[in-house]
Amino acid sequence: MGLNRRSFFKILGVAGATLAVGKSFGAPQKKMENDIEFYGMLYDSTMCGGCQSCEIACAEAYGLPKPTDEPKIGVLRKTDENRRVVVNDYKTSKGEVYIRKQCMHCNEPACAAACLTQAMHKTLEGPVIWRGNKCMGCRYCMVSCPFDVPKFEYHSANPKIQKCDMCYDKIKGCGIPICAEICPAEAIIFGKRRDLIKEARRRIVQNPGVYVDEIYGEHEAGGTGFLYLTPTPINELGFNSAIQKSSYPELSKGFLFSVPTIFVLLPPILLGIHEATKKNQLKEGGENE
Amino acid sequence: MSNIDYPIAKDNDSKSIFKFLVSELKPRGKWITPFNVISIPIMLLGLILIVIRFWKGIGSITNLTQDVPWGLWIGFDVVTGVAFAGGAYVLTFMVYILNMNKYHSIVRITVLNGFLAYLFYAGALLLDLGRPWNVINPIIGNNFGTSSVLFLVAWHFLLYMIAQLIEFSPTIAEWLGAKRARRILSGMTVATVIFGITLSTLHQSGLGALYLMAKDKIHPLWYSEFIPIMFFISSIFAGLSMVIFEGSISQKVFSNQINEKHHRSHDDILHGLSKICSVAMFAYFFLKVIVFIHGKHWQFINTPMGYWYLVEMIGFVILPMLLFFSSYRTRNILMIKLASIITMVGIIINRLNVTVIGFRWDADIRYIPSWMELVVTLAVIFTELWIFRWVVNRMPVLRESPSWVNEEK
Ligand code: SF4
Ligand code: SF4
Numbered sequence: 186m187g188l189n190r191r192s193f194f195k196i197l198g199v200a201g202a203t204l205a206v207g208k209s210f211g212a213p214q215k216k217m218e219n220d221i222e223f224y225g226m227l228y229d230s231t232m233c234g235g236c237q238s239c240e241i242a243c244a245e246a247y248g249l250p251k252p253t254d255e256p257k258i259g260v261l262r263k264t265d266e267n268r269r270v271v272v273n274d275y276k277t278s279k280g281e282v283y284i285r286k287q288c289m290h291c292n293e294p295a296c297a298a299a300c301l302t303q304a305m306h307k308t309l310e311g312p313v314i315w316r317g318n319k320c321m322g323c324r325y326c327m328v329s330c331p332f333d334v335p336k337f338e339y340h341s342a343n344p345k346i347q348k349c350d351m352c353y354d355k356i357k358g359c360g361i362p363i364c365a366e367i368c369p370a371e372a373i374i375f376g377k378r379r380d381l382i383k384e385a386r387r388r389i390v391q392n393p394g395v396y397v398d399e400i401y402g403e404h405e406a407g408g409t410g411f412l413y414l415t416p417t418p419i420n421e422l423g424f425n426s427a428i429q430k431s432s433y434p435e436l437s438k439g440f441l442f443s444v445p446t447i448f449v450l451l452p453p454i455l456l457g458i459h460e461a462t463k464k465n466q467l468k469e470g471g472e473n474e
Numbered sequence: 475m476s477n478i479d480y481p482i483a484k485d486n487d488s489k490s491i492f493k494f495l496v497s498e499l500k501p502r503g504k505w506i507t508p509f510n511v512i513s514i515p516i517m518l519l520g521l522i523l524i525v526i527r528f529w530k531g532i533g534s535i536t537n538l539t540q541d542v543p544w545g546l547w548i549g550f551d552v553v554t555g556v557a558f559a560g561g562a563y564v565l566t567f568m569v570y571i572l573n574m575n576k577y578h579s580i581v582r583i584t585v586l587n588g589f590l591a592y593l594f595y596a597g598a599l600l601l602d603l604g605r606p607w608n609v610i611n612p613i614i615g616n617n618f619g620t621s622s623v624l625f626l627v628a629w630h631f632l633l634y635m636i637a638q639l640i641e642f643s644p645t646i647a648e649w650l651g652a653k654r655a656r657r658i659l660s661g662m663t664v665a666t667v668i669f670g671i672t673l674s675t676l677h678q679s680g681l682g683a684l685y686l687m688a689k690d691k692i693h694p695l696w697y698s699e700f701i702p703i704m705f706f707i708s709s710i711f712a713g714l715s716m717v718i719f720e721g722s723i724s725q726k727v728f729s730n731q732i733n734e735k736h737h738r739s740h741d742d743i744l745h746g747l748s749k750i751c752s753v754a755m756f757a758y759f760f761l762k763v764i765v766f767i768h769g770k771h772w773q774f775i776n777t778p779m780g781y782w783y784l785v786e787m788i789g790f791v792i793l794p795m796l797l798f799f800s801s802y803r804t805r806n807i808l809m810i811k812l813a814s815i816i817t818m819v820g821i822i823i824n825r826l827n828v829t830v831i832g833f834r835w836d837a838d839i840r841y842i843p844s845w846m847e848l849v850v851t852l853a854v855i856f857t858e859l860w861i862f863r864w865v866v867n868r869m870p871v872l873r874e875s876p877s878w879v880n881e882e883k
């Protein structure tokens with residue numbers, strides 16, 4: 186088959202990238218974890234007791250209403266404009282498992298690539314934060330986030346995007362995120378992403394049979410700052426198993442790279458055609474405007 | 475009515491321009507027409523709803539959910555509306571780049587239509603912004619999200635609107651009797667047209683590219699990495715179908731504006747456009763089939779979404795394509811018009827399938843637009859039509875340019 190995956194855009198894209206103009210468009214943040222060490226969090230769901238301490242502390246810290254419901258098997262609680270984190274209870278092949286959900290703090294976040302005002306922003310430290318003074322409320326971040334994380338206050342005249350920001354302000358002041366601080370079971374630890382992966386590996390090796398041999402978030406969506414250790418495959422815990430392993434901004438890169446190419450190539454072609462056809466027309470003596 | 479030179483063309487002092495504008499602002503003709511009776515209440519209601527929306531938040535009049543953050547206003551007003559406005563770049567390409575003079579008589583009305591469509595449908599984007607006061611950020615450049623497709627699309631909208639305004643400006647100059655301005659402005663036409671076509675190519679496909687990152691959210695039958703190309707190709711026949719449709723209505727509604735010669739040539743024009751439509755639709759269909767086979771989507775066909783996909787493909791792509799083909803051969807004008815209407819419905823279905831119907835088709839709470847979203851959408855369309863009518867009745871859009879334009883040459 187002549188049509189290879191993305192080959193069309195790739196060709197245009199390569200051409201575009203070689204043009205100097207290409208630099209301003211496209212190229213979503215190329216901050217790879219090798220250059221900078223992102224902070225992240227490791228959540229061990231086998232240690233989580235579903236006590237909701239993190240939910241309560243988070244709500245208090247960010248002025249959100251206290252949770253009124255509890256994790257229960259068969260009930261899917263979702264994050265929304267009033268809660269940045271939720272803990273759910275699942276019945277799995279390994280018995281009852283608690284699992285929490287919040288922003289994954291992707292290494293290459295789709296939300297930040299989507300945001301046309303840079304309100305969604307991957308900080309150098311690692312957290313992905315939302316900056317209200319820039320956001321215009323277009324909700325393109327919500328459309329793009331593969332984990333459906335950003336939530337919007339639909340019932341406000343001054344709506345905000347609500348999502349976990351890994352307590353960015355606390356981290357900057359050398360603190361740690363409130364949930365990692367408060368968790369009585371120590372199910373959440375905060376640290377450099379690289380160290381967390383090492384720690385997770387260690388736990389998997391030392392406790393064979395307890396965990397599935399996979400760190401959710403190590404490769405998902407190009408790698409995320411939030412990492413999960415789970416006793417069962419992730420799709421038993423309400424996660425979308427279709428999440429691709431490569432970064433999401435990559436999906437629109439080809440298009441963005443082809444933009445400068447078209448901008449440089451198309452106008453001269455059009456002008457050429459115009460000049461070529463004008464001659465015919467002069468012969469016919471048609472009206473020209 | 476057809477060929478008056480306004481007195482303004484003779485004396486150009488500012489006082490008479492003012493008087494002239496005031497007199498032109500006044501409505502002409504009968505007030506109580508079926509169109510007015512339907513459109514005025516809807517526009518008023520829409521206005522009230524818009525006030526409520528800015529006062530109480532977007533959720534107060536829309537049914538948008540956390541899973542489906544873009545609904546009718548984006549999916550229909552912006553994405554579909556802009557596809558229909560594609561006629562302007564296709565036609566300016568044919569007339570100014572390919573120098574196909576046959577279509578010259580409908581360029582102005584198409585560009586006007588395109589310009590107003592962008593103004594209003596892209597303007598509808600502002601209604602959908604939760605924090606519209608920050609819209610200035612990506613424009614004045616203190617925050618350029620250059621990795622964002624939406625950034626690209628928004629900027630292209632803006633630039634293209636300016637380009638279209640320049641393309642249309644000779645008409646305004648003729649209306650005002652500004653001879654020198656007209657000469658300068660029409661001298662800019664070719665450059666602007668080239669710029670405009672380039673912008674259109676990119677943002678018509680860009681509207682599709684907006685959804686590239688929503689890979690897991692759009693039903694696989696509608697998601698592919700070729701969405702941008704498909705949006706681009708389909709904007710060609712979407713725009714031209716709109717031109718055919720709008721042209722047949724204008725022929726009736728504004729018949730006093732059009733002279734005999736153009737009346738007669740109109741069938742010929744439709745005939746030519748239908749040929750282009752059929753070819754573009756074939757290319758589109760071909761691409762769709764390749765994507766379908768390439769994506770190995772057979773397992774989805776025997777599901778409700780699969781049937782819906784077949785309805786779109788057979789009823790709204792293959793059928794109008796065949797109608798265009800055969801009407802081209804038999805010169806059946808009625809069939810051309812029928813085909814253009816089916817095509818337009820098909821474009822609406824296709825764009826909504828990507829943006830609304832197939833978007834999070836698996837969500838627990840499906841998004842269904844509220845009646846208020848519909849009213850606002852209708853209000854936007856009616857306002858556009860009002861302005862459209864106002865302009866056509868006053869400026870030489872359909873009728874001949876004032877005689878001084880030809881004398882100058
Ligand atoms: S999970 Fe979503 S909101 Fe969080 S960083 Fe990734 S893309 Fe952004
Ligand atoms: S809603 Fe705000 S944060 Fe999200 S993409 Fe739009 S401008 Fe950026």
